[in-house]
Amino acid sequence: MSSRRVGIIGAAYSKFGDRQDVNLAELTWEAFREALQEASIDKDEIEFTVVSNVGAWSSEPLPAVVVSEAMGLRPKGSVRVEAACASGSAAVKLAHDIIAAGQAEVATAIGVEKMKESPTPLVVEFIGRAGNYMWEFENFGLTFPGYYALYATAYMAKYGVKEEDLCEVAVKNHYYAARNERAQFRNEINVERCMRSPYIAWPLKLYDCSPITDGAAAVILASEDYIRKHGREATWILGIGSATGTSNMSKRQDFTSLDASVVATRSAYSKAGIDPGNPVKSIDVAEVHDCFTIAEILAYEDLGFAKRGEGLKLLKEGETYKEGSIPVNLSGGLKAKGHPIGATGQSMIAELHHQLLGKVGGERQADIRRGVALAHNVGGTGHYAYVTVLSLHKEVEA
């Protein structure tokens, strides 16, 4: 399958958190204007706009149109996409594929979520419905923490992991969020504080959970021809893997790994030329989907960063801190940077784009040796999975 190489020329995410100081369009503008500035293009060069937004908790039912009008992207084509919490990565994939297929030279993937427009119990309701409505929500009232708690219980029973162990993920991600001015939570925590927090869905506690977040993020992509012709600075998309899991969680065979995540990883590694037997040696830095602490441990294993049952060991040995062999979530992750559902994917990719270019700086800047970064974005409870590999180079170096 031959297609054109696509690069990222501009990317940004807004300040995440309680953003009732702005409406949906104003919040999007914060991210888009910065991405546009970095890309140093005229917005009229953008030929197509993909908007990711899950919505329901916010007032605008046609966000792609609201965003296109406010960003000045009209009358070019647009569409809104939904892949639950992976909507942002899905938007980047569509923008990428449109360019790769030669249907545009420049396209943008914009994510925005205004979750604070609704009261928390209603947001809990909407996210809880994001599984199989009739067979798992209607009669049994699952919540999003509840779905992941089912994974946590099974994982803890199989590998003898304790609640304190899961808290270690939160401690790491709060540490980095405290150093990220765009993050929702700017405070460090310790295991004791995490253990003292109330149960949300046993065995998961408040500090095991990502927050309800307002946020926006934008990624501007262009063809290799465009980037070369205009001499733009870029990071290259080496491969995007995607997969779909079962709607009914009960139809899954195992609750210690996300099938969709494994399939998407395999596909992304194959496209990017990464050795699935030892991906850590090819990747400098990763953002993984830590909507709950257990999810980051599952991600380590599903991505092949650690063997089955050894994800926690990888963390406890410091390997996923900045100084380790595979730094993960130096942004603070969903857990502490925040999780504005439809914008999370672009925010991961924006963060990694800047990591690769050395623009993050300060205490959160990873050492970039091989020039490769990975974004792992799960939608729902393994309902969707997207893995995106970015690089400073057009090929992974052997």
Added chain:
Amino acid sequence: MNKTQRDEIEAALKQAEAFVKEVKGSVGLPIVPDAKTGAATWYDQRELRLKYTVSVEKTRRFFEGLADGRIMATRCRRCGELYFPPQDFCSRCGSEDVEWIELSDVGQLLTFTVINVKPMSFSHYQDYTVGIARMPEGINVLAWVDGDPKKLRVGMKVKLKVVRRQPENYLIYEFEPVE
């Protein structure tokens, strides 16, 4: 003691509505400060209520089975694939020739959780336990697990039964631990 999350939600909502009413009365606009940031927010003057009607025509035997205390699945007559939740066509081989079978009632608990913070529409319940069990037929069932969650263990035997869910008063299935 038996105060539910719904009581708290409704009390908070009532308070907010009263405040907005007062603000509208004095300044003529439903604009109130956001509780966390103090930013000016427009308090929606419209409300949307959602209640779906979902077709169960093709799977009505399952629901009729509940009335007889039976929990049914479907099996593809062509390839043998088993379906729970039941469906009347086979996603695997494309056949539309399926038969209804009754599931065994004792399964093995694979995992469970206690829902402490509940969705709005479940906020009138006390904390409830959700589990997934593997049935002898090789399929899994997700349902509430009755009883004290502290006594539950992954791997233990649980029994599937039909109960009348209250206060809604409708038939549904749940697990209970097998002593």
